[in-house]
Amino acid sequence: MTELTAEQIDTGPRSGWQAPNLWWLVLPAVLFLILFFLIPVLSLFATSFDKAFAGVITFQGNLTWDNYERIFTRALYYKAIYKSVFLGVAVSLICLVIGYPLAYVIARTLRPGTATLLTILVLASMQLDMVIRLYGMMVLMGDNGLINNGLTALGIISEPLPLMYNDFGVVVGLVQVTLPFMILSLIGAIKSINPALEEAARSLGSSRWHVMRTITWPLSLPGVYAGTLLVFALAISSYVVPALMGGWKVITLPIHIYQQIAEVGRWQFGAAVAVILFLTSLFAMTIYILALRRNAGGRV
Amino acid sequence: MSDVKPIPLTFRIIAGIALLVLLVPVSIVVMAGFNSGEFLRFPPDGLSLRWIKEFFVSQTFLPAFKMSFGLALATTFVSTVLGTLASVFLTRSTSRWREMLRALFIMPVILPGVVLGLALYVFYIWTDLGLARSLPGLLIGHVLVTMPFVIATVTASLVDFDLSIEEAARALGASPLQAFMKVTLPNITPGIMAGTIFAFIVSFGQFELTLFLSTPDLQTLPIAIYTSLRYAFEPTAAAAGIFAIFLVTVSTLLTSRLVNLKKLLRRH
Amino acid sequence: MSDIRLENLTKTYGHTHAVEAVTLKIEEGEFYALLGPSGCGKSTTLRMVAGFVMPSMGRIWIGGQDVTPLPPEKRDIGIVFQNYAIFPHMNVAENIAFGLKLRKQSRAQIETSVKAALDQVGLTGFGDRYQRNLSGGQQQRVALARVLVTKPRILLLDEPLSALDKALREEMKFWIKNLQQELGITTIYVTHDQDEALTMSDRIGVMRAGHVEQSGTPREIYEEPATLFVTSFIGQSNVLDVTCLEAGEGRATVRLADTVLKAGLRHRVPVGAGAKLVIRPENVLMGAEAEATGVPLLEARVLGETYQGAMLRYRLDVAGQELVAERQNQMHLACWEPGATVKIGWTPERARLLPAG
């Protein structure tokens, strides 16, 4: 065989077999997303800059900042933003306070059966249709509901307590539907803390609470941030919870969007509110994903 | 054992409260569905199958349940096929677009349901292809929000899959496609099935997106219950809920058998 | 014509040169070991031969055919992975039948071959077991049987013994070697264990940082290491600083302390400059033995002695340089206490001169 020159020996660019062309695998999904996700969302953006015209959906092309100006200048609208953010913060904090102990129990119980059972309960309650869970909440908390009914029967109260159709009801409802997400975010973070660290601190003379405060809690912070942001994003985006538990009296951004469209027919304005909601939730979610990535060391 | 590392009592109590918050509403739905009276009160009236029977002849809830079930089946089929193919790309490709695509694929669940519903509805009206308030239009929306779940689970099982097994098949004479079909696919089937179940459940309980895309004659179960809840607490709705609860519990148990829950949690 | 030929084989990942300009010829029926420390590019080389990694540069010939552009399934190779890669969803028989089915053999044919293969690897009656019910050694045998039934032209093994415990490793070492000889199949064997390489191979390629530093028979590698790296990686060696006085055909004259010595030479070593003299501990003669052979003698001081059963090891000081000598622990041979002085020496053929650095 004749000697080869360096040029002949160079196999050149990757030939087909090493990295087989995989694009056809992802193409259907990508086309689907471009057509039914990217384009619609961008259209919504465009609509939000179109001049508001009650009852007209189609794009007219009269670009204007009017819709956004209205949101930030009229009390009614920025109050809705404020209300959404306030509820989101309250719900995140409550979920953290009541979710952390349960996550801790699941992550640290020595009985594997208990951990599996609790995990399945949390997963199942997360997956169950929200409207069905809200049905249960409403039967429990209504003026004529189980709580008021029971307390009246026991003679403790004479007037029903206002548990629903107000901020309180919405917060309780949102906590119910978002709590599993908080717990799932926390379990992973707490589990990844080496129990030997806690034991080492105990052996050095720390009390159980001191260990919790100085070791467990700080090390689980990535999960805490992730869970809090996720719950916040879910809470401010929810339409069905404020609609049912707030009885249209608690006006949040999603409620606002629906009202603008279903009742007033102002699509362009509704679109602008939707964009604001989207950006707020995208911001929280982006930080959430970044926190999660750091937590998982790039595995996600 | 439990006194080696006791969980503080305060923690146990709060954990109990959290568990109550999660489970009480569900129990109430079950109680309301099996209650003999018109309205659940304290103490309850007694047990009966009255509302379950009512559900089976209901003009609203039974068709809605069937509608939800059928829609979820169709959705699951489409998103499992599209999502599994995409997952293979996401785990095998070395393309520099991979990370961008990965981000694109989770976007639909990041977007608030109301926003996505509105965007799709506006798009359907603009394009005027007859998708607005139609079954295909609804299906498209559901595929969008379920595909990320399929991609997440299938990607996870592909990442865990030991590539040398597929390489062994190649060395034994299998083409890339043969190796994938005969060796890889059978081994990631549990992951795909878990993704399928996830997709089914998400579609079955989907509400906010559906709100913009359904019509009175295309009512899904969540929409039907929501509509009835705005006027009264119909026990028939609770009876329908019992079937949904059963469906979800069975599928969660199934998922936990199929995939290692611990692995799943690490990724959350 | 050699059976496997690698020509200027190179693989780069970004800025890492995993394999750099490897050129090798492996003869038909030869058992060739690629030996080197972790991360030196052994697996990458093997995977290029198998077709799982596309070379950045270079060509691969198998049996005279340029297979560089061929996918793994077209190369007619058999590969056994470190973790054996038994298909977990198939039983042992189905695993072994996998390659035969792809070759469209008849059912009866497959059944006979599978049975013969199971007998060959000593797993008669294990056909319906699954991977999870097999020990490491059994999985190893299944992996080999699965590959061998397809009668590949060459056999590639990537650290096949590293997952086994020590006793089993010894057993499998001889078993694999015997099987290979029986079949006369050209084999590349990747390992980081010098014992495996020395005892099993016909020839060894010692790799370091993507290069093949030396390729030769176990004896050549051990007795005539070409570089300091090979010297220190295979067995144990004393490396002494010397000055080269004269370099001739295969022989050099050097000065160590005040003594003039001769040593074997394979490389260009500049005359008058510093160089390294390499001598294995077992080749260092001590006391009467050294004096009897008439080699140039050096004065050494005993620093310490280690008892190793059949062997005695001495740490010696020769003009400020430390040296280890090993000798049989036999009654008739003398012993030295730490602090004693002793004459040492070695036959020139046993010592090698290598360029410094």
Ligand SMILES: Nc1ncnc2c1ncn2[C@@H]1O[C@H](COP(=O)(O)OP(=O)(O)OP(=O)(O)O)[C@@H](O)[C@H]1O
């Ligand atoms: N796919 C890859 N991408 C980037 N770098 C790689 C890849 N595969 C191997 N490398 C790098 O190439 C070098 C050689 O790797 P290789 O696996 O061939 O080593 P090895 O000799 O088999 O080591 P070991 O004994 O640990 O198996 C290493 O530095 C490794 O990090």
Ligand SMILES: [Mg+2]
């Ligand atoms: Mg290796």
